[in-house]
Amino acid sequence: MKLLALLLRASRGSVLVSALCGLLSGGSSAALIALINRKLTGTDIPERTLVSGFIGLMVLALATRIISQVLLNGMQQEALYTMRLRLSRSIVSAPLRRFEELGAHRMIATLTDDIVTVSSGLMLLPLIVVNAAILLGCLVWMAWLSWKLFLGMIVFMALGVVSFSFFSGLAVKGIGEARKTQDVLFKHFRSLTEGIKELKLHSGRREVFLGEQLAGTAASLRRMYTRSLNIYSASSSWGMFLFFVVIGLLIFAMPAFSTLSLAELTGYSLTVLYLQQPLQTLTEFVPFLARADVALKKVEEMGLSLEATAEASQAPPAGTAPPTFRRLELVGVTHSYHRENDDGRFTLGPINLSLEPGELLFLVGGNGSGKTSLAKIFTGLYTPESGEVRLDGQPVTEATRDAYRQLFSTVFSDFHLFESLLGLAPPEQSGKVAHYLKRLNLDQKVRVTDGKLSTTELSLGQRKRLALLASWLEDRPIYVFDEWAADQDPLFKQIFYEELLPEMKRAGKAVLVISHDDRYFHVADRLVRLDSGRLVEPESAPEVRHAAS
Ligand SMILES: Nc1ncnc2c1ncn2[C@@H]1O[C@H](COP(=O)(O)OP(=O)(O)OP(=O)(O)O)[C@@H](O)[C@H]1O
Numbered sequence: 001m002k003l004l005a006l007l008l009r010a011s012r013g014s015v016l017v018s019a020l021c022g023l024l025s026g027g028s029s030a031a032l033i034a035l036i037n038r039k040l041t042g043t044d045i046p047e048r049t050l051v052s053g054f055i056g057l058m059v060l061a062l063a064t065r066i067i068s069q070v071l072l073n074g075m076q077q078e079a080l081y082t083m084r085l086r087l088s089r090s091i092v093s094a095p096l097r098r099f100e101e102l103g104a105h106r107m108i109a110t111l112t113d114d115i116v117t118v119s120s121g122l123m124l125l126p127l128i129v130v131n132a133a134i135l136l137g138c139l140v141w142m143a144w145l146s147w148k149l150f151l152g153m154i155v156f157m158a159l160g161v162v163s164f165s166f167f168s169g170l171a172v173k174g175i176g177e178a179r180k181t182q183d184v185l186f187k188h189f190r191s192l193t194e195g196i197k198e199l200k201l202h203s204g205r206r207e208v209f210l211g212e213q214l215a216g217t218a219a220s221l222r223r224m225y226t227r228s229l230n231i232y233s234a235s236s237s238w239g240m241f242l243f244f245v246v247i248g249l250l251i252f253a254m255p256a257f258s259t260l261s262l263a264e265l266t267g268y269s270l271t272v273l274y275l276q277q278p279l280q281t282l283t284e285f286v287p288f289l290a291r292a293d294v295a296l297k298k299v300e301e302m303g304l305s306l307e308a309t310a311e312a313s314q315a316p317p318a319g320t321a322p323p324t325f326r327r328l329e330l331v332g333v334t335h336s337y338h339r340e341n342d343d344g345r346f347t348l349g350p351i352n353l354s355l356e357p358g359e360l361l362f363l364v365g366g367n368g369s370g371k372t373s374l375a376k377i378f379t380g381l382y383t384p385e386s387g388e389v390r391l392d393g394q395p396v397t398e399a400t401r402d403a404y405r406q407l408f409s410t411v412f413s414d415f416h417l418f419e420s421l422l423g424l425a426p427p428e429q430s431g432k433v434a435h436y437l438k439r440l441n442l443d444q445k446v447r448v449t450d451g452k453l454s455t456t457e458l459s460l461g462q463r464k465r466l467a468l469l470a471s472w473l474e475d476r477p478i479y480v481f482d483e484w485a486a487d488q489d490p491l492f493k494q495i496f497y498e499e500l501l502p503e504m505k506r507a508g509k510a511v512l513v514i515s516h517d518d519r520y521f522h523v524a525d526r527l528v529r530l531d532s533g534r535l536v537e538p539e540s541a542p543e544v545r546h547a548a549s
Contacts, residue, residue: 002296006079014071021068026133028061033274034141041263069126076122090306096381098309109186110302114295121292124285131278160242167235171228172290178224188214236283329354332387348373348533355510363514365530371514380405409476411467413483420452424473440465461487479511497523
């Protein structure tokens with residue numbers, strides 16, 4: 001079972017000690033039953049020995065149960081911790097394109113739902129060990145009481161296990177199918193939270209979304225899980241039925257066929273009855289374990305699929321000065337998007353383009369012409385399918401790509417604003433941060449304390465200014481702004497194009513600006529235009545200035 005393998009990976013030694021304690025605990029419980037049995041059916045063992053044996057076994061069962069559970073609790077939390085971190089690292093290490101293809105909704109489903117399901121499954125393991133040990137101990141006791149009855153009992157148990165496994169196999173298949181549908185449900189949840197305004201404003205769309213799409217998927221999930229759980233319930237009830245058949249046979253049929261004493265039969269029946277509780281617990285846990293197993297498989301598949309494509313390169317250690325450059329070139333680079341079940345295919349390139357320190361390069365073109373995709377190749381977020389990215393004449397390779405990315409500071413149009421500046425604003429930089437906030441006209445709105453932003457609940461334009469602040473603090477040699485000014489008011493738009501960009505240029509920064517603001521194209525040193533993924537003849541800045549005026 002995958003769950004057990006997960007724990008074994010966390011600590012083989014602790015699993016063994018814990019399993020041993022669990023076995024001892026279960027064994028002591030079974031021995032208690034044997035002792036009670038003896039006492040009830042009459043024995044020549046002295047009363048004192050029985051009482052001290054009873055107390056000793058009780059304490060042993062308690063202590064070993066606690067040790068077993070405490071050890072397993074520690075291990076399961078350790079395993080979860082490792083799993084969460086490993087998966088998060090795999091997500092960051094996977095190529096951006098792989099991440100986009102898998103889809104954020106799937107990763108959220110795995111990081112949250114699957115990991116919680118695995119966690120619940122792991123919590124059951126200590127109880128399973130203890131109950132399995134009780135079962136085992138009772139079986140040993142029953143074999144000792146009468147091996148003939150024991151053989152009969154084993155036949156019934158085998159029948160129970162085979163039929164239960166058959167049915168639970170069907171149910172596990174159903175749970176696997178349901179898990180796939182759960183990904184679709186998470187996609188709908190994402191649309192629900194991100195499209196809340198659109199849904200609120202249009203009752204017709206809301207009803208189609210909630211009543212058909214979301215409800216349809218939720219109903220499929222309900223049907224699949226109910227079916228699986230019903231199969232489990234039926235097979236577990238069938239197990240209980242077999243159980244009573246055994247008791248019936250013991251009480252009514254056995255006396256007719258065997259010479260067993262009443263005391264032996266009573267002892268046997270008592271043990272069989274006691275067995276009901278651990279058996280029931282074990283069968284009831286199976287669906288949860290099956291679900292946890294499916295979830296763990298999903299976590300591992302996601303991890304493996306991300307790790308299989310993980311980038312091998314390593315960035316220089318954090319805190320080292322950002323690298324410098326003399327010339328960056330794209331030589332014949334191409335990129336295309338393939339989508340399953342979609343004939344439409346967008347191809348970018350081949351593109352030849354260069355950038356040098358102190359240069360303001362504007363990248364313009366219609367919607368969907370490939371500007372953002374090109375910026376992703378430029379910054380090393382996408383690997384070109386063909387052609388090369390060259391830094392100071394040297395091709396950027398798999399091994400150097402992460403280090404190459406450290407040249408850039410970007411604000412993409414779907415930027416993310418972290419709540420803290422993540423180490424970008426140590427106390428000695430506080431004067432600089434205050435200066436930038438004032439420059440961005442945010443000093444009345446936002447404070448930065450211990451690197452943490454007082455708020456990110458701001459207008460889109462203001463949030464973009466904060467993203468620019470982070471970018472300034474990164475102080476990298478190359479800046480990329482993807483339609484940064486699109487959400488700024490006219491005054492700040494002008495400040496951006498006519499003050500901030502020229503300042504960056506004077507500071508020796510190379511800046512790639514993706515823009516639709518033709519009023520400001522004259523600011524560019526060079527302007528290149530993309531049309532359906534192809535660079536059209538670069539226009540010179542003076543011509544553009546003429547066209548814009
Ligand atoms: N994640 C993606 N998966 C598949 N196809 C994509 C993806 N992103 C973009 N595309 C395709 O690539 C084409 C270029 O997209 P891109 O975002 O690079 O254009 P753009 O020039 O930046 O557009 P805009 O001005 O609207 O921002 C689009 O037409 C789209 O079909």
